[in-house]
Amino acid sequence: xxxxxxxxxxxxAYAGFWRRVLAYLVxxxxxxxxxTAITWFVxxxxxxxxxxxxxxxxxxxxxxxxVAGVVVWILYKGLLEGGGSGATVGKRIVGLRVRxxxxxxxxxxxxxxxxxxxxxxxxxxxxxxxxxxxxxxxCVVVLxxxxxxxxxxxxxxxxxxxxxxxxxxxx
Numbered sequence: 001x002x003x004x005x006x007x008x009x010x011x012x013a014y015a016g017f018w019r020r021v022l023a024y025l026v027x028x029x030x031x032x033x034x035x036t037a038i039t040w041f042v043x044x045x046x047x048x049x050x051x052x053x054x055x056x057x058x059x060x061x062x063x064x065x066x067v068a069g070v071v072v073w074i075l076y077k078g079l080l081e082g083g084g085s086g087a088t089v090g091k092r093i094v095g096l097r098v099r100x101x102x103x104x105x106x107x108x109x110x111x112x113x114x115x116x117x118x119x120x121x122x123x124x125x126x127x128x129x130x131x132x133x134x135x136x137x138x139c140v141v142v143l144x145x146x147x148x149x150x151x152x153x154x155x156x157x158x159x160x161x162x163x164x165x166x167x168x169x170x171x
Contacts, residue, residue: 012103014155015096015167026090031076035069070122074112077119082111087170097170106165114163117142 043062080088086097086105098106098114106114124138145158154166 012099012166013169015169016155017150019094019096019169020149020155020167023088023090023094023096026093027076027088028090030089031073035072039065039069066122070119073122074115074119077115078108078112080111081114082106082108091167092170095170096167098165098167101164101166106163110163110165114159114165116162117145117157117159 039062043065045062077088081091081098082105084105085092086099091097098111100106100110121135121138121142124135141158148157148161149155152161156166160167
């Protein structure tokens with residue numbers, strides 16, 4: 001590490017697909033599961049299908065809870081990955097961090113931009129009455145973005161490439 005917390009000029013150890021999946025699962029356990037439980041108790045209609053199998057129209061409280069969940073996730077990613085450690089709790093546990101391609105700390109706005117695959121499907125889902133074709137198309141793009149990690153030389157997802165970031169092993 002250099003004095004300004006940048007990566008050394010030598011090639012960093014890029015984080016592989018499965019290590020990143022594990023970090024994501026830890027983060028989901030930390031944020032997603034409790035938020036789902038809160039939603040279940042505050043707005044259970046968000047989980048109930050209607051008589052024809054389609055989702056019921058959500059009440060305003062359900063929409064507010066869903067939007068608040070997206071905001072919590074965005075802030076979690078922005079503050080932790082954009083901060084000095086460059087890592088969410090899940091990434092810290094598995095020994096990863098996110099840096100710009102030049103090795104610098106991302107910053108809040110870059111971290112939020114990089115995290116679009118995490119929050120975009122939820123926003124589209126809310127805007128398009130849940131499971132419409134736009135939602136499915138966004139989910140396919142997000143899946144492709146994640147799969148890039150397994151097949152690119154620097155283990156970058158599409159979202160990493162767009163934000164000019166790398167996920168590397170912390171030393």
